[in-house]
Amino acid sequence: MAELVAALDFKDAEEAQDMARSLAGTVPWMKVGLELFTAEGPRVVSGLKELGFKVFLDLKFFDIPNTVRGAVRSAARLGADMVNIHALGGERMAAAAMEGAAQGAGFGPGPLVLAVTMLTSMGPGDLPVAGAGDPSDMALDLAVKAKQYGLNGVVCSGLEVERIKGACGPGFACLTPGIRPSDASADDQRRVVTPARAVRSGSDYLVVGRPITRAVSPGQAALAIMGEMERA
Numbered sequence: 143m144a145e146l147v148a149a150l151d152f153k154d155a156e157e158a159q160d161m162a163r164s165l166a167g168t169v170p171w172m173k174v175g176l177e178l179f180t181a182e183g184p185r186v187v188s189g190l191k192e193l194g195f196k197v198f199l200d201l202k203f204f205d206i207p208n209t210v211r212g213a214v215r216s217a218a219r220l221g222a223d224m225v226n227i228h229a230l231g232g233e234r235m236a237a238a239a240m241e242g243a244a245q246g247a248g249f250g251p252g253p254l255v256l257a258v259t260m261l262t263s264m265g266p267g268d269l270p271v272a273g274a275g276d277p278s279d280m281a282l283d284l285a286v287k288a289k290q291y292g293l294n295g296v297v298c299s300g301l302e303v304e305r306i307k308g309a310c311g312p313g314f315a316c317l318t319p320g321i322r323p324s325d326a327s328a329d330d331q332r333r334v335v336t337p338a339r340a341v342r343s344g345s346d347y348l349v350v351g352r353p354i355t356r357a358v359s360p361g362q363a364a365l366a367i368m369g370e371m372e373r374a
């Protein structure tokens with residue numbers, strides 16, 4: 143069964159904690175991204191763990207292998223349940239990330255390490271690379287590489303999950319941002335799908351930010367999305 147991940151894209155810990163408290167007991171996962179982590183640092187992660195959430199630390203690491211190994215090790219020590227790196231970092235960076243996850247895990251299972259394929263905000267023509275292909279085709283190629291590198295799964299659009307699962311197997315996790323209920327605005331996202339379509343395609347984790355966090359009642363919005371996921 144697919145799980146819902148709420149994206150806590152807030153400017154400070156107080157706003158984020160208020161939102162997290164209103165979703166505690168409903169949504170299993172919280173995602174801490176660049177804005178919140180840059181402002182508040184590790185204490186945000188420990189606060190969410192205390193509220194009982196599983197935490198996806200979405201910092202999209204992309205650096206030389208030694209630096210990424212250390213960053214993932216630190217994230218694992220913090221108690222993050224999932225982290226991500228860029229698939230474009232290649233095999234040695236991916237291997238270093240897996241080493242860091244194991245080193246930081248202690249006696250626990252350690253975080254899942256996923257690879258970002260192509261950002262869901264990128265549509266055809268958005269990649270600033272001459273001769274770049276279709277973003278969905280590139281996401282599939284990068285997912286196949288990520289699987290070969292021994293990573294646990296990928297971040298991709300719901301549009302790509304079926305092909306990625308077909309190529310990489312059902313056990314290779316697909317986490318999909320760019321989820322929009324049919325009546326919601328796409329905002330800056332380009333490759334979007336509804337919660338139902340993401341679940342039917344086989345997505346394991348659905349990341350939803352603004353359709354929940356900017357709703358009049360975030361708890362109700364989350365419940366409606368989870369209802370749609372269950373029916374699918």
Ligand code: C5P
Binds near residue numbers: 151258260321351353
């Ligand atoms: O508000 P919205 O639902 O668009 O939020 C999506 C979240 O997922 C944001 O925090 C964004 O940084 C993240 N994300 C994404 N596309 C990726 C990876 C992460 O939109 N490929």
